[in-house]
Amino acid sequence: MEIVTVSPKYQVVIPLRVRQSLGIKPGSKVQVILYEGRIELIPIQPIEKMRGFLNGIDTTIEREADRV
Numbered sequence: 001m002e003i004v005t006v007s008p009k010y011q012v013v014i015p016l017r018v019r020q021s022l023g024i025k026p027g028s029k030v031q032v033i034l035y036e037g038r039i040e041l042i043p044i045q046p047i048e049k050m051r052g053f054l055n056g057i058d059t060t061i062e063r064e065a066d067r068v
Helices: 016-022
Strands: 030-035 038-043
Touching: none
Parallel strands: none
Antiparallel strands: 030 038
16 A cells, blocks of 8 residues: 655655556546545546457357347
8 A cells, every 4th residue: 555645736646656557657647536435546548558458258148038
């Protein structure tokens, strides 16, 4: 767990280990969400980077007889 301090301008620094593990670089965008009394920062990934991430997923499902 990392602890950061809020500056007088309400800014925080994302710790190096967190930035590296999430691939956050200068200019990266993150979505800020207030959820159950906490702040969550979610990195926004470019759609090009998402291409193929579901490759190989099993899409077969069992269907009810009347849904065929």
